[in-house]
Amino acid sequence: MAFFLSSFTVVLSLLDTASAGWQNISASCPDYATYATQKHKPFSNGIFQLSNARPAEHCRTFVSPGIETLIHTITSQIGDPDLERLFENTFGSCVDTVIRWKGEAATGEELSFIITGDIDAMWLRDAAQSLHPYQSLVAANDDIASLFRGTINIQSRFLTEAPYCNAFKPPPESGLPLPANDFQGNVTPVVSNHTIWTPCQFELDSLAAFLQLSNDYWQATHDISFFQQESWLQAIDVVLQTMNSMKVPSYDPMTGAPNEHQPYLFISDEPGWGSLINSGAGEPFNAGTGLVHTPFRPSDDPTVFTLHIPANAMMAVQLKQTSAILGATGSNKTLEHVLYNAGASIEKAIYQHGLTQHPDYGTVFAYEVDGYGSYNLMDDANIPSLLSLPMLGFVDRTNRIYQNTRKMLLNRHSNRYYTTGPVISGIGGPHVGPKNPWPMALCAQIQTSTNRSEIAEVLLMLKSSTAGLGLMHESIDIYNQTDYTRPWFVWANSVFAQTILDVVERFPDLLFSEET
DSSP states (O other), rough: OHHHHHHHHHHHOOOOOOOOOOOOOTTOOOOOOTTSSOSSOOOOSSSTOOOOOOOOGGGGOOHHHHHHHHHHHHTTOOSSSHHHHHHHHHHHHEEEEEEEEEETTTTEEEEEEOOOOOOSSEEEHHHHHGGGGGGGGGGOOOOHHHHHHHHHHHHHHHHHHHTTEEOOOOGGGGOOOOOOOOOOEEEOOOTTTTSSOOOOOOEEEHHHHHHHHHHHHHHHOOOGGGGGGGHHHHHHHHHHHHHHHTTSBBBOOTOOOSSSSSSSSSEEGGGGGGOOOOTOSSSOGGGGGGGOOOOTTTTTTTTTTSSEHHHHHHHHHHHHHHHHHHHHHHHHHHHHHHHHHHHHHHHHHHHHSSSETTTTEEEOSSSOOSSSSSSOOOSSSSOOOOOTTTHTTOOOOOOOHHHHHHHHHOOOOTTEEEOSSSOOEEEOTTTTTTOOOHHHHHHHHHOOOOHHHHHHHHHHHHHHTTTOOOOOSSSEEETTTEEEEEEEEEEHHHHHHHHHHHHHHHOGGGGTTTTT
């Protein structure tokens, strides 16, 4: 075991730094949306005979020697052939399939356009999380570093143009056709259909994801010059302005009358888009809490109460971390302090207004609050979630309040979206329905657990429930593993890959047995 860990460390420091770039995919390559639903040989030699889901090298959207070296290092030493195949498929998923375009702006600025998978658009959150497992490789591999820089640059542009939006179409430089969006309704502020893909559901975690991606790159490289760029600094200003605008109260604090000047409104003629009540403003909230109003969850579903605790927790952490970038680069001392104080203020507000007493578990974090004393006690599979709070860096795994909350969430009697079944058990959400747990939530369960038996049990559940396809799906029916949603969902694959890297760090021997 010591050899495994030491060799892993050596490989991270000695990876081949030869660059790789965008490949023009041949017309003969299969459509991956279909490819991901089929089994391909050679199958793994384990109990579940999992498919080889990676496309042929000439059909991959980006090839990096560093990524291939790490995949080989990990898989060659995992004792379970099914987990070996799952890591190979999922760690490669982002670069293999969703680097839709990589190029440059007219100014020479690097740009990377990363789609979600079976939806041909770029979600800020999905792209950031899809790249996250590669963070440890950035310093030694400039091809991977370039992917990060290009994604940060394009997200800086998107945020500056449409800061309340979460998903975007390809940039003009790519020459890619613009996918259609058939949204019928009204959004304030108005945005261009040439830029945005969805109708702009405002999700606080989208802003936090941009900061996380920036922090991932900074912590790997300490690239001072990159973070002195005007475009990045402008995007940081926009993040702050947008976040602060979403603290405008539902009611005028002086008169008590409804505030008629809301910065963001969302009205849809189609139920599937989650039209907001109260003329598009959403549920009223008490702005005096210091929490940020976010009408939509990371699932793109509307919130019940709009002060979403997991998204605020993620933002609190990322604001403070981003302030450290400003401090190190010396770009803007005032902005550095504003960022840190904003993060600290949100963190304080969560402990003041985001906690409540549960009759069975004691003090717990609420999923959503309104600032008037109403609490929504549940969790949703999408990250950020309450279950993922330690992954976000908001609390330690052993934090007492978190442990109380975790027990509440992983129980079908206290979390209405925790479901148990013969195929899979875990947290789902209203986006798909109550009998469809999400593998992403099971990955969060592993990463937040300190119990070896629990980790082993959940790993077994994950590898046994892919319908033999060897990929993480969006959700799985608890009675039928062939009844799943989104066969090509890279965010979930990346979270699984990161989960295996986490187990390598904390419980490596669990990867060496087919009993896992």
